[in-house]
Each structure stands twice: as structure tokens, then as C-alpha cells.
Amino acid sequence: MAATSEWVGWYNQRRLHSGIDYLTPAEAHDLHQPMALAA
Structure with a gap:
């Protein structure tokens, strides 16, 4: 599960x-x- 979470963090x-x-x-x-802040 931790490996999947790490991969998702890297990917995103x-x-x-x-x-x-x-x-x-x-x-x-x-x-x-x-x-966006200036708009």
C-alpha cells in the first residue's frame, strides 16, 4: 500500500x-x- 501511495505522489x-x-x-x-490571484 505504501508503494502505491508513493507512486501516486510521484505521478501527480x-x-x-x-x-x-x-x-x-x-x-x-x-x-x-x-x-489567478490577479484576476
Whole structure:
């Protein structure tokens, strides 16, 4: 169970995603959060 949890964390947070220009989700969030706050 712990291995599955670790894999899900890696997949959702640290893996480079082609759909968001090969950024990690955390990097994409950091780039887009200032725009969302300004709106």
C-alpha cells in the first residue's frame, strides 16, 4: 500500500507532464497562481 501511495505522489506531483509543457504539476501551479490571484 505504501508503494502505491508513493507512486501516486510521484505521478501527480513530480512527474513531468507533456500536457503542461513538461513541467511538474507543482511548477505549473506556481506559474499560474499569480495570474489567478490577479484576476
